[in-house]
């Protein structure tokens with residue numbers, strides 16, 4: 344499906360981004376990894392994916408809060424692979440506090456990483472996608488791009504903004520072979536959510552398992568976490584020809600969260 348094409352997945356050293364990278368590699372795409380972590384572990388990750396799926400892999404350490412580093416990363420992908428065909432804007436962080444207690448530097452960081460970075464990567468990859476008349480931009484939004492939750496002001500604002508950016512990108516490319524869509528996961532058990540599980544366990548004095556169940560019971564009717572593999576399969580579908588008229592959607596995969 345994607346052989347000879349290149350996918351850049353931001354924040355792909357962990358969690359959902361890694362699931363996306365593995366799924367796209369499984370469909371034959373070369374992968375440009377990005378994200379933080381131990382250099383040796385990242386090298387191993389690259390080698391493992393290259394070997395398992397028979398694709399080429401590369402890595403760039405751009406900090407997604409820094410536009411100059413994002414520019415360097417896209418130039419690196421262009422040099423190495425002749426352009427990015429599939430862009431997955433996945434890097435993201437969370438912080439939980441009431442608005443009046445929200446540290447302003449956390450607000451700025453969340454808006455920069457979860458929203459503004461997707462503007463920069465998109466503006467930088469679109470010229471080549473248009474020239475090839477093929478491309479896929481997939482923005483990892485969230486159920487929090489569709490509905491709110493208390494204490495997540497910056498995250499909810501950024502994810503609603505990301506869905507807005509998705510719609511505009513889809514309209515601007517509507518008559519081309521480039522599509523722009525968003526995926527909106529419910530709870531996925533990644534390091535980002537484990538922090539919230541830990542906070543719940545210590546606040547309520549309950550076990551790790553009980554805290555997971557409590558978190559799900561609040562929001563996710565299925566009572567089960569969504570997995571990075573399931574999200575990766577949805578991304579692969581969005582890359583397929585069958586999905587070429589799927590444009591500007593915010594597709595939730597959330598165990599029923601926003602059906603309530």
Ligand code: NAD
Pocket residue numbers: 353354355356357358359360377378379380405406407408432433434435436456457483484485486527528529530531532533534535536
């Ligand atoms: P995670 O913490 O497991 O992974 C985040 C990735 O982003 C890591 O690779 C990390 O190194 C990278 N990253 C963080 N800051 C960065 C920066 N400044 N520059 C470059 N890379 C950076 O988190 P996750 O749960 O896999 O989240 C991935 C995306 O999915 C995020 O956008 C998140 O908002 C979204 N999401 C997660 C859930 C969930 O339940 N886990 C639900 C909905 C949406």
